[in-house]
Amino acid sequence: MTARLPTAALDTALALERVSRKWDEDIVQQLTDYIRIPAKSPGFAPDWRELGHIETVVRNAAEWVEAQKVEGLQLEVVRLPGRTPVLFFEVAATQAQATQTVLMYGHLDKQPEFEGWRADLGPWTPKYEDGRLYGRGGADDGYAIYASIAAVQELKRQGVPHPRIVGLVETCEESGSGDLLPYIDALRTRLGDVALVICLDSGAGNYDQLWLTTSLRGMASGTLRVEILTEGVHSGDSSGLVPSSFRIMRMVLDRLEDSATGRLLPASFHCQVPADRLAQARATAAILGDEVYKRFPWAHHDCGGSTLFALPTTADPLQALIKRTWEPTLSVTGAEGFPALRDAGNVLRPYTAFKLSLRLPPLVDAAAALQQVKTLLEDNAPYQARVTFAPDGAASGWNAPPITPWFEQALNAASQAHFGAPCGYIGQGGTIPLMNMLSQGFPKAQMMVCGVLGPKSNAHGPNEFLHVPYAKRLTAAVAQVIAAMPG
Numbered sequence: 001m002t003a004r005l006p007t008a009a010l011d012t013a014l015a016l017e018r019v020s021r022k023w024d025e026d027i028v029q030q031l032t033d034y035i036r037i038p039a040k041s042p043g044f045a046p047d048w049r050e051l052g053h054i055e056t057v058v059r060n061a062a063e064w065v066e067a068q069k070v071e072g073l074q075l076e077v078v079r080l081p082g083r084t085p086v087l088f089f090e091v092a093a094t095q096a097q098a099t100q101t102v103l104m105y106g107h108l109d110k111q112p113e114f115e116g117w118r119a120d121l122g123p124w125t126p127k128y129e130d131g132r133l134y135g136r137g138g139a140d141d142g143y144a145i146y147a148s149i150a151a152v153q154e155l156k157r158q159g160v161p162h163p164r165i166v167g168l169v170e171t172c173e174e175s176g177s178g179d180l181l182p183y184i185d186a187l188r189t190r191l192g193d194v195a196l197v198i199c200l201d202s203g204a205g206n207y208d209q210l211w212l213t214t215s216l217r218g219m220a221s222g223t224l225r226v227e228i229l230t231e232g233v234h235s236g237d238s239s240g241l242v243p244s245s246f247r248i249m250r251m252v253l254d255r256l257e258d259s260a261t262g263r264l265l266p267a268s269f270h271c272q273v274p275a276d277r278l279a280q281a282r283a284t285a286a287i288l289g290d291e292v293y294k295r296f297p298w299a300h301h302d303c304g305g306s307t308l309f310a311l312p313t314t315a316d317p318l319q320a321l322i323k324r325t326w327e328p329t330l331s332v333t334g335a336e337g338f339p340a341l342r343d344a345g346n347v348l349r350p351y352t353a354f355k356l357s358l359r360l361p362p363l364v365d366a367a368a369a370l371q372q373v374k375t376l377l378e379d380n381a382p383y384q385a386r387v388t389f390a391p392d393g394a395a396s397g398w399n400a401p402p403i404t405p406w407f408e409q410a411l412n413a414a415s416q417a418h419f420g421a422p423c424g425y426i427g428q429g430g431t432i433p434l435m436n437m438l439s440q441g442f443p444k445a446q447m448m449v450c451g452v453l454g455p456k457s458n459a460h461g462p463n464e465f466l467h468v469p470y471a472k473r474l475t476a477a478v479a480q481v482i483a484a485m486p487g
Contacts, residue, residue, distance in 0.1 A: 012476065016417075018157065020476075031143055032128065032135075035126035037053050040053070042175050043174065043393075061146075073149075074090050078183060078187065080183060080186060087108075094161045095487060100164070100194070103166055103191060103196070104144075104165065106167075107144070108142055109170075109173055117463055121462075134464065139451075139452050141173075141451065148200065152479075155483060166191055168191075177437075181437060184437060184441065195442075197447045197448065199432060199434065199447070203453035204452065204454035204470065205424050207469070209423060210411060210473075213450060214277060215277060217397045218359070218369075219431040223354070223355050226351060228243060229348070232348060232349055233348050235346045244349075245337070249354065252381070264329065264330060281318055325428060328361055331356075331357045331358075332357075335355070367396070370394040373391075396436055397431065397436075398436045406485070410484035435449065
């Protein structure tokens, strides 16, 4: 890539003014309508075709994009047999000699409802309050297509030279992006020579500056099932002789995790934190301080007139950042075999099943880890119980490529212009399978992975919200970075 810069700079103040107006007059309403549609990802709604919700959000987004009449933009809904659809758009470069491409990414599928929403909120009942748009999917990550088009639209309005721009918006991300690779293969020649990826599906350390995601953890998941009986029996008659399936479950999980510390025991699940990521984490810890852990909704209770809050695994900001981005961890995200409390009688249950979710360091092979988990949990079961682990997904993490001078300069300039602070760098604990695919397919591309999921935005959980003031500034910042891209 040459060092030549575009000949016309973006008027940043005007860009923010017009992008903000677009959000207020149009995009917020589009996302309000989007939140109302329970377009759950196929992994949570196997009957997605019959339900039609995925089709509806794709159609609505496509119609909106076309209504913007962005100069030179071509849009297509691409469909492969048996796959969820994707939106693909293309805008030609303003300079004939420009050969490189910007790829903009987002998704329109959603996580399921979850429980615990505030009394006046709900997953499918949008509410706009104090700059926050509450509801499932607005921040993760239905806004991406709308913000992307608004950014491109502003470049066109100001007549700023720009490279070729393509967009890819999928509808299977929350299910592990299982349909995405076939689309990338099918569209590879149309994607072109990608030099910059803009992925609006990540988080922010605060709402005071632009944040670049530098790494993502991998993920491996499956269902662990322990069976000791073929049917439930009276606990008074059997307990003590028949081992509890729950106790066997605990014994089996002890092979994987030290329950006293939360440390995963297999050495191969760990990796060394690269020196540059450690240095960035130190800088971010200095910016965020104890907000790194205080931002979570900790349970609390009264104790002798004082309020006691549940505690994190560490109160050290640097260690907190490392634990949620570069250390492996285990979570139980679902369970079967348990009656509701009101229905729990004196019966020894025949089985216990847990949905296990492992988050893995960015440099650990998730598929290999998943197979190791299966062997570790199934072999030599206690009491010869029937112990099975059924894997249902694995995606390796991602570590961003070294940042180039032009990109670093553009990020800082955009953050200063629209937030009044330099760009921050932060690893994220979530997984975006696309990033590894793109890094492998376009090893020289710079990766602008960012998003609106800041403190308390709570993607996937109750009271998820989109911080609209931050989204406005992020949209303008995206336009500025594209405008600064070398030709």
